[in-house]
Amino acid sequence: MTKYYAEPFKIKMVEPIKILTKEERIEKIEEANYNVFALNSDDVYIDLLTDSGTGAMSANQWAGIMVGDEAYSGSRSYKNLMISAADVFGYKYYQPVHQGRAAEKVVMPIFLQEGKVAISNMHFDTTRAHVELAGARAIDCVIPEALDTVNFHPFKGNMDNARMKELIEENGSENVGMIIITVTNNSAGGQPVSMANIKETSEIAKSYGIPVCIDAARYAENSYFIKMREDGYADKSIKEIAQEMFSYADVFTMSAKKDAIINMGGLIGVKDDPELFETVKARTIPYEGFISYGGLSGRDIEAMAIGLQEGTSFDFLQYRIGQMEYLAGKLDEIGIAYQSPVGGHAVFLDAKKLLSHIPYHEFPAQALAIELYIEAGIRSCDIGSYMMGNDPDTGEQIESQFEFTRLAVPRRVYTQSHLDVIVEALKEIRDRKDQIKGYEIKWEPKVLRHFTAKLKPL
Ligand SMILES: *Cc1c(COP(=O)(O)O)cnc(C)c1O
Numbered sequence: 001m002t003k004y005y006a007e008p009f010k011i012k013m014v015e016p017i018k019i020l021t022k023e024e025r026i027e028k029i030e031e032a033n034y035n036v037f038a039l040n041s042d043d044v045y046i047d048l049l050t051d052s053g054t055g056a057m058s059a060n061q062w063a064g065i066m067v068g069d070e071a072y073s074g075s076r077s078y079k080n081l082m083i084s085a086a087d088v089f090g091y092k093y094y095q096p097v098h099q100g101r102a103a104e105k106v107v108m109p110i111f112l113q114e115g116k117v118a119i120s121n122m123h124f125d126t127t128r129a130h131v132e133l134a135g136a137r138a139i140d141c142v143i144p145e146a147l148d149t150v151n152f153h154p155f156k157g158n159m160d161n162a163r164m165k166e167l168i169e170e171n172g173s174e175n176v177g178m179i180i181i182t183v184t185n186n187s188a189g190g191q192p193v194s195m196a197n198i199k200e201t202s203e204i205a206k207s208y209g210i211p212v213c214i215d216a217a218r219y220a221e222n223s224y225f226i227k228m229r230e231d232g233y234a235d236k237s238i239k240e241i242a243q244e245m246f247s248y249a250d251v252f253t254m255s256a257k258k259d260a261i262i263n264m265g266g267l268i269g270v271k272d273d274p275e276l277f278e279t280v281k282a283r284t285i286p287y288e289g290f291i292s293y294g295g296l297s298g299r300d301i302e303a304m305a306i307g308l309q310e311g312t313s314f315d316f317l318q319y320r321i322g323q324m325e326y327l328a329g330k331l332d333e334i335g336i337a338y339q340s341p342v343g344g345h346a347v348f349l350d351a352k353k354l355l356s357h358i359p360y361h362e363f364p365a366q367a368l369a370i371e372l373y374i375e376a377g378i379r380s381c382d383i384g385s386y387m388m389g390n391d392p393d394t395g396e397q398i399e400s401q402f403e404f405t406r407l408a409v410p411r412r413v414y415t416q417s418h419l420d421v422i423v424e425a426l427k428e429i430r431d432r433k434d435q436i437k438g439y440e441i442k443w444e445p446k447v448l449r450h451f452t453a454k455l456k457p458l
Contacts, residue, residue, distance in 0.1 A: 068299025
């Protein structure tokens with residue numbers, strides 16, 4: 001039995017959720033053309049589409065919203081953010097922006113242009129987009145262990161440093177504009193990156209004179225994993241670990257919609273280079289607005305300043321990552337496979353194993369997402385062949401390496417009982433899995449089809 005760490009908070013305000021009948025859900029998903037993105041959130045009971053911007057703010061953060069300073073310049077909330085960020089990351093300069101991809105839009109073109117490459121343990125999709133928009137090429141370089149869903153490795157998000165070195169040599173170090181370390185490694189399943197690995201990546205980059213950027217969306221969850229799994233960190237605080245981690249990079253881009261537990265916001269950090277910071281500020285003003293608000297209201301900045309602190313609380317992280325571990329433990333009991341060990345913000349169900357009778361071109365992970373909705377009103381999403389789409393050259397369906405159905409858990413939103421509902425639903429689905437059929441596409445747009453495509457059951 002996996003332990004559930006009880007919520008380190010009590011509930012002051014509740015948001016009612018509707019529970020439809022199974023018959024109603026069957027109708028709703030048909031009306032949505034079997035695309036979970038087309039469902040109304042009002043028709044969803046447990047929404048696990050994403051953990052981004054969906055967390056519950058604390059009483060303190062809501063109080064911060066009320067005292068936020070909306071001054072155009074020199075705002076008190078901006079000063080509070082500077083103090084809070086320095087306390088967490090240990091850098092000299094910070095620039096708020098409206099979300100993570102805005103930070104990428106400001107920072108990437110400074111380092112990356114036509115002919116350059118960026119090497120990362122794995123680019124998040126918007127990060128890859130901004131590398132490519134800058135004219136550069138994005139190369140992923142995660143350790144091979146990440147691709148094996150059943151083998152235990154404590155840090156499946158690690159950079160393959162030997163391969164990275166080869167890539168630097170192959171491309172010529174002068175053409176590698178940036179090394180990007182994503183913590184946790186979102187695309188590999190929220191998998192952590194070890195301190196030793198970050199340090200080694202940084203040393204290699206430094207020896208070639210290549211700048212290092214941390215894609216910092218889940219800085220606190222990664223620090224927690226280092227504390228729990230890596231030798232020498234058990235007695236260090238989350239903030240001490242975070243500061244050491246960031247000391248190995250020159251700059252960071254961050255979505256504050258994850259570990260800073262706000263609904264909208266982002267941040268750029270520059271370790272100590274005043275010239276680089278001038279460039280960041282100069283690029284922020286036309287895209288995001290004046291430096292002291294960066295695309296956000298003063299109240300959002302105040303909530304971010306508070307959220308950065310709350311996100312690094314050990315008790316919070318133990319409960320938060322404990323939820324994933326609890327869910328994973330229950331799945332072990334009923335024999336349902338997932339990317340193991342479970343990551344920090346989501347459980348990635350292995351639909352290829354559960355629905356092994358459905359081939360990749362009939363989208364097993366999408367079929368499982370639809371069944372979860374029909375069974376219990378749970379909204380998840382496909383991270384597999386359905387999301388991959390067609391080969392742009394041949395027009396043929398790509399076969400994804402994985403067929404994952406992702407259950408991303410919002411912060412401080414759902415309780416143990418909600419997690420039990422998910423497990424019960426999966427048990428029901430497992431028992432009738434042979435009757436579950438695949439899907440075909442009725443209509444699809446040319447790019448990013450998973451958001452708007454229309455499907456039909458086979
Ligand atoms: C969410 C995320 C981003 C993009 O941030 P947005 O706030 O959604 O724009 C970038 N990198 C990683 C690793 C993320 O998880």
